[in-house]
Amino acid sequence: MTPDTLILGAGIAGLSVAWRLLRSGQRVVVLERGEAGRESSWAGGGILSPLLPWDYPESLTTLALRSMTAYAPWVGDIEAAAGRHAEYWRCGMLALDVAGVDQALAWCTAHGMAAEGTPSRSFTLSPALPPQGGGGQTVWLPDVAQVRNPRLTAALRVAVEARGGRVVEHCAATGVRARGRRVTAVETGAGTFPADSVVMATGAWSGLGLAGLARAPNVRPIRGQMLLFKLEPGVLDTILYRDGLYLIPRRDGHVLVGSTLEDVGFDKATDAATRARMHAAAAELLPALTSVQPVQHWAGLRPGAPDNIPIIDRHPDFDNVFVNAGHFRYGVTLAPASAELLAALIDGTAPPLDPTPYRWQAALERRWGGGS
Numbered sequence: 244m245t246p247d248t249l250i251l252g253a254g255i256a257g258l259s260v261a262w263r264l265l266r267s268g269q270r271v272v273v274l275e276r277g278e279a280g281r282e283s284s285w286a287g288g289g290i291l292s293p294l295l296p297w298d299y300p301e302s303l304t305t306l307a308l309r310s311m312t313a314y315a316p317w318v319g320d321i322e323a324a325a326g327r328h329a330e331y332w333r334c335g336m337l338a339l340d341v342a343g344v345d346q347a348l349a350w351c352t353a354h355g356m357a358a359e360g361t362p363s364r365s366f367t368l369s370p371a372l373p374p375q376g377g378g379g380q381t382v383w384l385p386d387v388a389q390v391r392n393p394r395l396t397a398a399l400r401v402a403v404e405a406r407g408g409r410v411v412e413h414c415a416a417t418g419v420r421a422r423g424r425r426v427t428a429v430e431t432g433a434g435t436f437p438a439d440s441v442v443m444a445t446g447a448w449s450g451l452g453l454a455g456l457a458r459a460p461n462v463r464p465i466r467g468q469m470l471l472f473k474l475e476p477g478v479l480d481t482i483l484y485r486d487g488l489y490l491i492p493r494r495d496g497h498v499l500v501g502s503t504l505e506d507v508g509f510d511k512a513t514d515a516a517t518r519a520r521m522h523a524a525a526a527e528l529l530p531a532l533t534s535v536q537p538v539q540h541w542a543g544l545r546p547g548a549p550d551n552i553p554i555i556d557r558h559p560d561f562d563n564v565f566v567n568a569g570h571f572r573y574g575v576t577l578a579p580a581s582a583e584l585l586a587a588l589i590d591g592t593a594p595p596l597d598p599t600p601y602r603w604q605a606a607l608e609r610r611w612g613g614g615s
């Protein structure tokens with residue numbers, strides 16, 4: 244059987260496209276080099292919003308707000324199909340030491356995002372920090388949600404299979420066979436897979452391309468280190484952000500601390516100096532972390548693209564090859580809306596939003612750098 248669509252990469256970008264295409268009746272096979280959902284989509288934090296949303300280009304905001312609105316029912320459908328929970332939690336985010344609070348609040352109002360300069364609730368923070376009830380340099384975003392990203396990708400994989408999709412692990416795509424402007428099959432170490440259309444969702448590895456596809460999207464790996472702590476449940480009940488560092492509570496008492504932005508190629512090493520620096524900065528915000536050691540320290544490779552704007556487009560050289568990659572810091576957040584846009588491009592239906600900013604060519608014209 245030739246599947247309608249062959250998807251390369253079983254991270255959140257590939258699995259969410261598979262889920263979306265299955266819902267419109269397509270047959271789908273996902274090829275994964277390693278194990279499904281074990282790269283960036285596992286390593287990240289699962290915050291469902293840009294960190295300081297007012298810091299980003301409007302095209303990132305458009306995609307993010309569309310996804311954030313869709314997220315709760317999207318996760319609900321996946322959970323129902325999979326029979327598993329992904330721990331979607333609208334826990335809010337408190338941003339501290341924000342420069343230009345008035346402009347940030349005005350941006351939130353203009354974009355329909357709930358925000359308070361004087362939080363209407365209190366928080367368990369370090370006594371060394373300024374009181375959080377009195378306004379100043381604080382922005383409280385009560386509607387920001389999070390999801391337990393490893394559980395979401397695990398649920399997505401089960402949901403995809405429950406709907407008749409196939410996920411083939413330990414099956415790296417190495418090249419394509421093409422006839423004119425159409426790819427007819429994808430070659431892997433485990434054989435050749437025929438395809439009507441192909442989606443490249445190979446995360447940080449998308450920029451490496453494939454044999455037979457001369458051009459690759461403008462994506463490169465950006466390493467992020469994360470620490471994981473275990474406290475009693477309830478010690479922290481909101482996301483905290485200050486000066487590039489964030490703390491994410493999980494319902495069971497785990498607290499994630501992230502992250503670094505390191506342009507070091509395909510290297511997932513961690514280092515003791517970063518661990519000590521992040522631990523000290525996190526304990527400044529949450530004193531309960533002072534006397535405990537991280538239970539885990541890891542690094543993941545984000546699929547970096549200029550300005551954090553993903554590439555959701557057709558390949559310039561092939562009519563039936565598509566790309567859903569380069570979601571950089573916000574691939575978990577952007578998953579539902581990105582999959583919706585890509586599915587419209589594949590189906591040839593009206594795109595749900597203007598696709599221009601996410602074009603292959605637009606990414607080539609942007610400069611690297613920028614974004615908090």
Ligand SMILES: Cc1cc2nc3c(=O)[nH]c(=O)nc-3n(C[C@H](O)[C@H](O)[C@H](O)COP(=O)(O)OP(=O)(O)OC[C@H]3O[C@@H](n4cnc5c(N)ncnc54)[C@H](O)[C@@H]3O)c2cc1C
Binds near residue numbers: 288
């Ligand atoms: C430390 C850190 C913190 C983050 N925090 C957040 C956050 O709080 N909120 C948020 O929204 N986002 C966050 N992100 C970003 C988010 O995790 C990524 O943008 C997202 O996971 C990218 O998904 P992906 O499917 O494109 O990539 P991946 O999850 O990396 O999946 C790509 C898959 O393709 C496979 N693959 C590669 N080459 C091939 C091949 N040739 N053949 C077959 N398969 C192949 C890989 O093995 C991999 O499984 C964070 C990322 C990191 C690293």
